[in-house]
Amino acid sequence: MRHACALRSVDDPLHVNYSDKNTNREDRLATVELTNISKCFGRTAVIDGLSMSLNPNEFMVFLGPSGCGKSTLLRMIAGLETVDSGEIRIGGRRVDHLPPGERGVAMVFQHYALYPHMTIRDNMAFGLRNVGVARDEIAARVAAAARSLEIEHLLERRPGQLSGGQRQRAAIARAIVKQPQVFLFDEPLSNLDASLRVRTRVELAGLHQRLGTTMIFVTHDQVEAMTLADRIVVLNDCRIEQVGTPMDIYLRPATSFVAGFVGSPRINLLPVRIEAAAEGLARATLPDGTLVQTAVPTAALPQGDTTVGLRAEHVRIASEGAAARGTARVVERLGERTLVHVELKGGAMLVAEDAGLSTVRAGDEVGLSIDGARAHLFDAAGRGHHAAG
Amino acid sequence: MTRPALSGRVAVALVVVGAVLMLVPLLWVLALSLKSNAELMADTHSVFNGRYTLQNYADLVGDGQVFRWIANSLIVSLGMTAGVLILSSLAGYGFARLEFPGRRLLFVIVLFGLAVPEQAVIIARHQLFSWAELHNTHGALILPGLSAPFGVFLMTQYFRAIPKEIDEAALLDNASRFTIFWKLLLPLTIPAQATLGIFTFLSAWNDYWWPLISATNKEMFTLTVGIASTQMNFAQTEGLGFLMAQAVFAGLPILIVYLLFQKYIVQAVAGAAGR
Numbered sequence: 306m307r308h309a310c311a312l313r314s315v316d317d318p319l320h321v322n323y324s325d326k327n328t329n330r331e332d333r334l335a336t337v338e339l340t341n342i343s344k345c346f347g348r349t350a351v352i353d354g355l356s357m358s359l360n361p362n363e364f365m366v367f368l369g370p371s372g373c374g375k376s377t378l379l380r381m382i383a384g385l386e387t388v389d390s391g392e393i394r395i396g397g398r399r400v401d402h403l404p405p406g407e408r409g410v411a412m413v414f415q416h417y418a419l420y421p422h423m424t425i426r427d428n429m430a431f432g433l434r435n436v437g438v439a440r441d442e443i444a445a446r447v448a449a450a451a452r453s454l455e456i457e458h459l460l461e462r463r464p465g466q467l468s469g470g471q472r473q474r475a476a477i478a479r480a481i482v483k484q485p486q487v488f489l490f491d492e493p494l495s496n497l498d499a500s501l502r503v504r505t506r507v508e509l510a511g512l513h514q515r516l517g518t519t520m521i522f523v524t525h526d527q528v529e530a531m532t533l534a535d536r537i538v539v540l541n542d543c544r545i546e547q548v549g550t551p552m553d554i555y556l557r558p559a560t561s562f563v564a565g566f567v568g569s570p571r572i573n574l575l576p577v578r579i580e581a582a583a584e585g586l587a588r589a590t591l592p593d594g595t596l597v598q599t600a601v602p603t604a605a606l607p608q609g610d611t612t613v614g615l616r617a618e619h620v621r622i623a624s625e626g627a628a629a630r631g632t633a634r635v636v637e638r639l640g641e642r643t644l645v646h647v648e649l650k651g652g653a654m655l656v657a658e659d660a661g662l663s664t665v666r667a668g669d670e671v672g673l674s675i676d677g678a679r680a681h682l683f684d685a686a687g688r689g690h691h692a693a694g
Numbered sequence: 695m696t697r698p699a700l701s702g703r704v705a706v707a708l709v710v711v712g713a714v715l716m717l718v719p720l721l722w723v724l725a726l727s728l729k730s731n732a733e734l735m736a737d738t739h740s741v742f743n744g745r746y747t748l749q750n751y752a753d754l755v756g757d758g759q760v761f762r763w764i765a766n767s768l769i770v771s772l773g774m775t776a777g778v779l780i781l782s783s784l785a786g787y788g789f790a791r792l793e794f795p796g797r798r799l800l801f802v803i804v805l806f807g808l809a810v811p812e813q814a815v816i817i818a819r820h821q822l823f824s825w826a827e828l829h830n831t832h833g834a835l836i837l838p839g840l841s842a843p844f845g846v847f848l849m850t851q852y853f854r855a856i857p858k859e860i861d862e863a864a865l866l867d868n869a870s871r872f873t874i875f876w877k878l879l880l881p882l883t884i885p886a887q888a889t890l891g892i893f894t895f896l897s898a899w900n901d902y903w904w905p906l907i908s909a910t911n912k913e914m915f916t917l918t919v920g921i922a923s924t925q926m927n928f929a930q931t932e933g934l935g936f937l938m939a940q941a942v943f944a945g946l947p948i949l950i951v952y953l954l955f956q957k958y959i960v961q962a963v964a965g966a967a968g969r
């Protein structure tokens with residue numbers, strides 16, 4: 306019952322109607338600009354000279370492997386971590402020297418960080434009381450946020466009496482009542498079970514549409530990033546690898562790291578030899594000698610070691626007209642499609658895709674047809690080169 | 695199947711024996727306190743028959759001296775408990791949450807305090823209090839107890855166990871450092887406060903040695919010292935019932951504390967054993 310109920314609110318966007326006259330919607334459409342941000346812990350640099358800017362109303366996702374500095378970056382925006390150098394502006398106002406409470410941000414923590422001894426109502430009201438919002442105003446905002454997240458019946462309970470999903474909603478509600486200019490989420494879904502995570506993800510997308518507030522969301526889950534983001538910032542090793550829309554990131558990965566991090570199964574990366582072919586497009590020779598005609602112009606491609614990136618959906622099992630041959634080693638049946646791990650002559654492995662009802666079995670000799678026009682090339686520095694356009 | 699049941703029964707039997715061993719002297723005291731002094735002087739066997747009387751309690755109330763001692767004990771115990779709770783909470787918060795130079799060293803020094811027995815410092819302490827002319831004041835009885843390394847250690851561990859995310863969420867909620875301490879962290883340490891408070895109160899109430907040394911004026915006796923002072927020697931036969939009534943009276947506050955905080959005491963002991 307509750308399940309159906311929770312889903313309905315997404316299809317039927319409730320407009321959160323705040324009774325607050327002072328903050329209208331425009332005030333909350335804030336840009337976020339980071340200029341040349343650096344941060345060290347002791348002698349290790351965690352963030353090094355990073356700049357980026359967010360448009361108002363944007364849903365930005367920080368994506369990257371564990372330990373790459375996503376949380377640190379988010380916490381610097383929140384003011385929980387100091388900035389060693391650089392500037393942070395929110396809505397044009399410089400905030401990097403302001404205490405967290407004065408930056409106009411609200412944060413949802415990974416472990417919720419609800420105040421255990423307070424009721425959910427008091428949890429939500431706490432921040433408003435601290436800045437002296439009037440009593441009936443608080444009541445109205447709490448009621449509106451509780452209605453929006455369907456936790457009205459939980460308001461008198463304490464966090465310990467809620468399930469993980471309910472705590473998550475309470476934590477989001479606590480952020481909403483503050484009517485911040487920017488919402489910050491630090492892996493808020495990682496403590497939920499798989500089905501709840503998917504549901505909450507959909508609700509978050511709905512919430513963003515309803516509120517129209519700038520949001521920054523940290524995750525190491527590429528599916529969360531792809532589904533939620535207007536734009537994704539891919540971070541690795543204290544640097545930005547790429548900033549772009551989800552499709553940008555997927556279709557035109559700026560580096561081999563991005564290509565390898567985004568997409569499931571992992572993109573095939575194989576060392577290749579390059580030669581110029583017709584119309585100035587590069588032709589790649591795979592380790593087993595197979596020729597792949599790419600659509601990447603040779604002009605921009607530097608000399609030296611080159612890697613080809615081939616997504617599984619562009620390498621298909623084919624009985625005739627096969628460009629390459631190999632032996633199926635592992636067959637993963639996912640239902641709608643089948644992934645076949647193929648060993649090429651010479652030992653290189655390649656993941657190929659086949660129909661859901663594939664008849665391939667481990668040990669079979671298979672042919673592969675490769676869609677070279679969709680191949681990516683990465684130079685020795687890892688930079689990506691793609692088909693023009 | 696029968697073995698666990700059997701061992702369970704043996705355990706219960708042992709607990710019952712233990713309880714009886716501990717209860718009999720207490721009941722004996724209670725029974726003696728209800729007999730007239732004259733009767734007890736002849737023979738304590740009369741406890742099991744004959745007349746019972748509340749005369750000893752009436753004398754006690756009439757005497758008044760014991761109330762003075764109880765008041766002293768209450769002032770000292772409550773004062774020490776309040777002081778220890780306040781100081782340990784503040785110090786614990788500081789060690790757990792503030793960054794300052796020398797923090798680790800200071801904490802180690804506090805921990806060393808756990809290893810110093812009272813006997814080792816008592817002469818120096820006596821001289822210090824003599825010099826400061828503090829003897830025979832409540833302050834003299836309270837002050838030494840305020841250096842409570844165990845309390846500081848306990849509260850530090852407790853504050854450390856509270857996730858930092860709570861502080862951070864509160865910072866984003868515009869809470870000041872004091873608000874965070876007072877409204878968020880302190881309420882979360884209530885179980886530890888209760889444990890520490892109870893143990894401090896009980897040990898202050900039962901303390902004998904330092905009050906015996908410091909309080910030489912009868913007016914400043916605590917209950918333990920006072921009752922002991924009315925006792926002549928171990929083979930006392932005179933005024934036995936009255937003495938027992940005093941003992942019962944002395945035990946009452948402890949009983950009340952126990953009944954009120956039973957839950958926390960059991961938790962504290964179970965927690966200490968479990969760790």
Ligand SMILES: Nc1ncnc2c1ncn2[C@@H]1O[C@H](COP(=O)(O)OP(=O)(O)OP(=O)(O)O)[C@@H](O)[C@H]1O
Nearest residue numbers: 346347351369370371372373374375376377378525
């Ligand atoms: N307070 C700190 N002191 C020292 N080093 C720190 C501190 N906080 C973070 N680091 C280091 O900074 C790096 C980035 O940490 P951060 O928490 O930002 O990673 P993350 O991308 O959020 O990872 P995860 O996905 O695991 O949460 C890590 O190498 C971490 O060890």
Ligand SMILES: [Mg+2]
Nearest residue numbers: 375376377491
């Ligand atoms: Mg993190």
